[in-house]
Amino acid sequence: MPETLARLFRHTIAYGRTDMMLTKQDGEYRPIAACEVERQVGRLRSELFRAGLSKGDRCALLSENRWEWAVSDFAMMTSGIVNVPLYPTLTAEQIHYMLEHSGARVIMVSTTEQLEKIRTIWERLPLLEGVIIFDKCTSDDERIVEFASLIREESLSSDEKKSLESSINEIQGEDLASIIYTSGTTGTPKGVMLTHANFASNIRDNGYEFTANDVALSFLPLCHVAERMADYAYYWHGTTVAYAESLDAVAQNILEVRPTIALAVPRFFEKIHSRVMEKMGTASPIRRNLFNWAVQTGIEAIPYRLIGDPLPLALKLRYAMADKLVLRKLRDRLGGRMRYFVSGAAPLGLHLAEFFYAVGIPICEAYGLTETSPVVTANHLGKMRLGTVGKVIPNVEVKIAHDGEILVRGPNVMRGYYKMDTATNEAIIDGWFYTGDIGEIDQEGYLKITDRKKDLLKTSGGKYIAPQPIENLLKSCDYVSTAVVIAERRNFPSALIVPNFEKLRQWAKANNISAESDSELAKDSELSAMLESEVQKTCATLASYEQVKKIAILEREFSIDRGEITPTMKVRRHAVEKLYASVIDEIYTQ
Incomplete structure (x- = not known):
């Protein structure tokens, strides 16, 4: 197993694949061979050194998922340069904070749009010496260089090959590999320092059986530790990695690439499920009944399939x-x-x-954090328990504190937060990382996440409510897309509901309600009463103090640009509560 990401790269190239990567060019997916990736990495690494960067320097990477991201990352990992990945959805000011805080000397950007963000803040970044841009760009600024001009087409010289090999051998496990800024559902983003050994331990211990026959589709942001670690694991096992054109193009890219494995977030599955159910909602009664029967049959088969038992004959x-x-x-x-x-x-x-298991596509739910590189627990085929995040992976320890908080210790735990000693000392005590998540471990060792410790809500009556399980329950309602439970210092729980507008339009049409826009639809009193009733029915199995009593229907989906959700689709609870404060107050003053 790899001791460093530099050795991982050497191991990956040794497979000699002609399709190490797949990228969409001129309307179709084309392969990039391992030998070409090696050449480009070696060339870019030499150019970074020639530009004055050396081991330990920080280089930022502001880009969507694409093959250039992986080549740039491997060039850094084989030279000891620290990768500072940034979400392409960040604003210029957010980028400024991370570049200034990390002390990045160079930044690689994907497009002219990202370049413009850097131009607006560059004069306030005295340490930033240059920009490398992946797309073609015409600029008189000598500090801006095209990626293509650096990797060129000539082969690596024998000296360059020796230098690359020597550099790979010099990288040590304790060397810093990356500073990853948390998406920050609350507070200022913190720079998580992950070493080569942190990543290597997770590649070794995650337990997923990827193979050289697999094709993976990479579409979650590579600047997030989960997709990045997954891609490393794919490459270690010789899996071909195809890069999605964009998040919007994933549905089409899946049909083109026909992947065998992929990493996704719950919102991805929610959207697929919602589209299927919407289509069935308008299908003929015969077709709809056939669909329901088939899915129910699949669900009845789950207990047998989970443990590998044969199905009863009928x-x-x-x-x-x-x-x-x-x-x-x-x-x-x-x-x-x-x-x-x-x-x-x-x-x-x-x-x-x-639903997905019934269809024949298992979802192996896992748990981790940026600070743990990221995997802590995981479900695997043949060892799954639905509704949990699996068992603790090898060489990692987990214990539950007296207040229910999940604590983690192991080789995957970060070195600390960059330039934030106080925060580091608060998060890691006696070698245990305090995750901030609340959970429980069952008798067979499966971990179940209850909620975020900071998200627990205390009603005015003194009852504690975990909002996430309630929100997940609400999203099982056909008419609900997203829900945010409100209860802190309130006398009863309520919820902000982002509705499934397609389902609402269908209901409105069936009930002779006309509306010219989604905004007008959300304000309809008859529709609101129906949705509130559906929410209350959905919550009927909860304890009385947990049941949502009232709702407010929002007029649009939550947005990354407005700061309501993170790039990984997590709701920024406090930002939403602040933005919709007047709406929330109206719920409790009616």
Whole structure:
């Protein structure tokens, strides 16, 4: 197993794949061979050194997922340069803070749009010496260089090859590999320092069985530790990695690439499930009943399939028919070859896990944080328990504190927060990292996440409410896209509801309600009463003090640009509460 990411690169190249990467060019996916990736990495690494960068210097990377991201990262990992990945959705001011705080000397950007962000803040960044841009760009500024001009086309010289090999051998596990700024659902982003050994331990211990026959689609942001570590693991096992054109193009790219594995977040599965259910909502009664029967048959088969037991004969025959008539066609919408997904970053609703497993596409839910490189626990094929985030991976320890907080210790735990000693000492005590998550471990060792410690809500009556399980339950309602539970210092729980507008329009049409816009639809009193009733029915199984009593329907989806969600689709609870303060107050003053 790799001791460093530099050695991982050498191991990956040794597979000699002609399709190490797949990238969309001129309307179709084309392969990039391992030998070409090695040449480009070696060339870029030499140019970075020639520009004056050396081991330990910071180089930022502001880009969407694309092959240049991986080549740039490998060039840094094989030279000891510290990668500071940044979300391309960040504003110029957010980028300024991270570049200034990290002391980055160079930044690589994907497009002219990202370049313009840097131009607006460059004069306030005295340490930033240059920009490397992936796309073509015409500029008179000598500090701005095109990526293509650095990697050129000539082969590496023998001296360059020796230098690359020597550099790979010199990188040590304790060397800093990356400073990753947390997406910051609360407070100022912190720079998480991860070493080569941190990443290497997670590649070794995550337990997922990727193979050289697999094709992975990379579409979650590579600047997030989860997709980055997943891609490292793919490469270690010789898996071909295809880069999605964009998040908006994922549905089309899946059909083109026909991947066998991929990492996703719950919101991805919610959208697929929602689209399927919407289509069934307008189908003929016969087709709709057939769909419901097939999915229910798949759900009945889950207990047997989870432990590898044969299905009883009657169920086996029904499942074969359901698969032929319905389930196989649903799998075809995801390329038809998907072995399984890995899900992380946020809790996965049980109804989603059951639906996809019933269809024949298991979702292996895992748990981790940026500070843990990231995997702490994971479900694996043949060892899954739906509704949990799996068992603790090898060489990592987990314990539950007296207040329910999950503590983690192991080789995957970060070195600390960059330039934030106080925050580091608060987060890591006696070698244990305090995650801030609340959870419980069952008798068989499966971990279940309850909520974020800071997110626990205390009502005016003194009752504590964990909002995430309630929000996940609400999202199982066909009419709900996203929900944010409100209860802190309030006398009863309420919820801000981002509705499934497509389903609302269908309901409105069936009930002769006309509306010219989604905004007008959200304000309709009859529709509001219906949705509030549906929410209350959905919450009927909860304790009385947990049940949502009133709702407010929002007029649009939450947005990254408005700061309501993070780039990994997590709701910024405090930002939402502040933005919709007047709406919340109205709920409790009506």
